Amino acid sequence: MISAPTIEYLEIAPLLLVFGAAIIGVLVEAFAPRHLRSAFHIPLTLLAIAGAFVLTVLLAVDKTRTVAVMGALAIDGTTLFLWGTILVLAFISVLLMNDEGQFVAQAAAVPGSAEEQEAVLEGQAQTEVYPLALFAIGGMLIFPASNDLLMLFVALEVMSLPLYLLCGLARRRRLLSQEAAVKYFLLGAFSSGFLLYGIAMLYGYAGSLDLAKISAALGTVSGMDPLLVLGTALLGVGMLFKIGAAPFQAWKPDVYQGAPTPVTALMASGTLVAAFGALLRVFWVALGNLDWDWSPILWGVAILTMVIGVILAITQTDIKRMLAYSSIAHAGFLLTAFVATGGPEQNRVALSSILFYLAAYGVTTVGAFAVVTMVRDTGGEAGHLSRWAGLGKRSPILAGVFAFFLLAFAGIPLTSGFLGKYAVFQAAVAGGATPLVIVGVVTSAIAAFFYARVIVLMFFSEPAADGPVIAAPTVGTALVVALAATVTVVLGVLPQPMLDLAGAAARSLFVY
């Protein structure tokens, strides 16, 4: 007698909406005439994301804390907070995608060939980017909610596969873009091989893929420690790769530089949030009782990540690469609170600080990349830092906003970045990770140097005669910059509502 599975449609409605819209998007690609497609896609994508956000808010108002779909997904405070964050970040990243001149006219045409010329002249567009983005966003939503390792693996791939493709679709500098796609794909597939072998070892150890059952097995199974240790290590490698922690950070600068900037914005914000949520759930729920074993290693990883991130960021000459290394350093700052586990109260504080940091950092990141899309040369975006010299004299508002985002990354008071950093460092000190916080503060000071260098370059050097053009922003891009700046200010000046929200989300810790 097989009993039918139960599916809680109401609780997973945001996921169903996003994936449903993605499938409709694929059908639009198949059946709608070419000139009508983007007219369908843009409202469909934005409405689906907005709708999913509303559903998430309704679930949060209901205080949903449950395990759904036969234990595959955990819909708890953390999940709902991260869903809300990811959906906001996805919405503003999609607004950036909705800018002509970012995506290739015909991906199959060889760069510089006659076919490409023809495709550009005909005004073709690869409108598949919208359904692909929706699938990636759907994967990002499942990833931090997955309550068993099967779901975790599938979510990881659903999130990553569309992103590999999106990376290769830049309109300008297509060789760089294609190279970024190849590198991201090969390294991503390699790391998911490690993740999968780790899952296999943990399954061999516990006899189940369920996070709660693995946690229970830690106390009962004996004599199979090699499987457990190997499984934890390999799973950790796979997940740390996704957040770009050292020594698995090598893909990040290359991919962030080569990918179309709206896709970089989505990856730098949404993927980091999703992957960090999943990392938290796996290590705190399934392997939480093992923290004596994994936390020393993650201490090392956190230190290495912060140091490598800031040291290499200093040497960069490309703005997107610099932001990529800064993103690596921020992953390190987040890890300081991640390893500061302890009793339930300590875990609550650490979790809520991480949630606040992720939300604050994500929005600022999308804003910064939105500014990057607007500073253009004849061959596309002006990536080289020397081209940004004197931008403050040419376009004071844009340079001012960008300087503000950089100050938020550096963690200057009255920006959201300061409170985020303060919260995670405070949680880390309370959790006994004071040495990590010392490294964190020192690296933050070094980081402030290279952020300040860009600001000095923009405001205190003479603009080049043939300097870059500031593209007139589309409504979407202007909206993104304005929104990101507002959120960065508001979270910096009046953080209490958001801190309360993160605290309420973290109160019940993880449901399993």
Add this chain to the structure above:
Amino acid sequence: MTTHYLVLSALLFTIGGIGVLVRRNAIVVFMSVELMLNSCNLAFVAFSRMHGNLDGQLMAFFVMVVAAAEVVVGLAIIVTIFRTRRSASVDDANLLKY
């Protein structure tokens, strides 16, 4: 008995991992990744038999589906870069660095 399968699985995983690290051609690198995924499948099925539940076999099916999807995406990307550069060597893709 399970040990034999696990040893074979670990060997295949190692061969795959070394293949990714030492081979130059993107297609061969990708094949090595697939070998790693299949070695995981072998481990899943062996553990499934050992524990007497079907979770591992279920997982193996999902891994196959995901691997198939990965082939679609991966070959698309590799073929595109091959058409551009007339080379599928990962050493030639060297514009993004430092």
